Amino acid sequence: MSTSSTDSLGELSGTVKGSWHQFLDVYEPLRPELYRYCRYLTRSPWDAEDLTQDTLARAFSTLARMVEGPPNPKAWLFRMASNLWIDQMRRRRELAFSERLEGEPAIPHELHEPHEPRAAREAAGTLLVRLSPQERAAVVLKDVFELTLEEIAEALSTTTGTVKTALHRGRGKLVEPEPEKAAEPAAAAVLDAFCDAFNARDLDRLTALMLDTSTIDVVGVTTEYGAKSARIRILPGMLFGSEKLADPTWTGIDWSLRKGSHPTPPRAEVRIYRGEPLLLSWYQHDDGEAVRAITRIAVEGDRIAHLQNYFYTPDFIADVCRELGVPFRINGYRYWK
Structure with a gap:
């Protein structure tokens, strides 16, 4: 071109x-x-x-x-x-x-x-x-x-x-149906490995878990393709974006949504939600930990083919966290004013 x-x-x-x-x-x-x-x-x-x-x-x-x-x-x-x-x-x-x-x-x-x-x-x-x-x-x-x-x-x-x-x-027709059985957890081993590498802040291991043809979404904000793009543009933000959250001079997310947050990197934890393993990212605040992001993955073989990071999705985060019974904070819908 x-x-x-x-x-x-x-x-x-x-x-x-x-x-x-x-x-x-x-x-x-x-x-x-x-x-x-x-x-x-x-x-x-x-x-x-x-x-x-x-x-x-x-x-x-x-x-x-x-x-x-x-x-x-x-x-x-x-x-x-x-x-x-x-x-x-x-x-x-x-x-x-x-x-x-x-x-x-x-x-x-x-x-x-x-x-x-x-x-x-x-x-x-x-x-x-x-x-x-x-x-x-x-x-x-x-x-x-x-x-x-x-x-x-x-x-x-x-x-x-x-x-x-x-x-x-x-x-x-409104009649209560019988409860359905939860699906068997899928891709648990890969998500466990991703969680371990995340908590070790090991960017190399995280990148190695991605397929070269993978799709990485920060839902509603951006889409990247391939392990290389994930390493440069998405994974560092997932690992160390807490530094910006805690910085009052940052002009991204409104300060009212970030006040009291700490620069400490988030802690990842695997939880089963509706039969599916997903990753909760716990961020430190003055009043304790709270979930600010949720990650969902799709696997091909033993590697990640599609990663969805739900960070700028306040309605979704609130919905899932309330159902799980965990504390949460929202980040708004975008990182620009």
């Missing part, structure tokens, strides 16, 4: 990034409610965070093609999330149908979703997989978010009559 082409791509990347930051300035205040809505739809913190990220990305690209912004931004975001989620459910049904045609055993959709313990704070609004996607969305928007029939119709791109029908049918 020529130098001029590289320069043009760099300028384009900077322009897009600037537009993305402007988009977040307007729509980020709606993100907690968007995550909460996605959480009710998907019944899983992992899937809720993914759906939230996908919804914001879709909204950003759609807004770029609109002459005027939406008059009701929250309903518009809910519509984006609803459409994306319903499309996902439709693809799953089509896949299950094609498997049946090929002689594979049919797998009910509900078995694909991890069991969610019924905390009292969610009991009234928990929606079950026995509802169709549109029924579930309609009941959530009405009973949890208290939207009007007209607002629900706007969010679901349908009519108020269809919303009434979905509400009537959905409410009639």
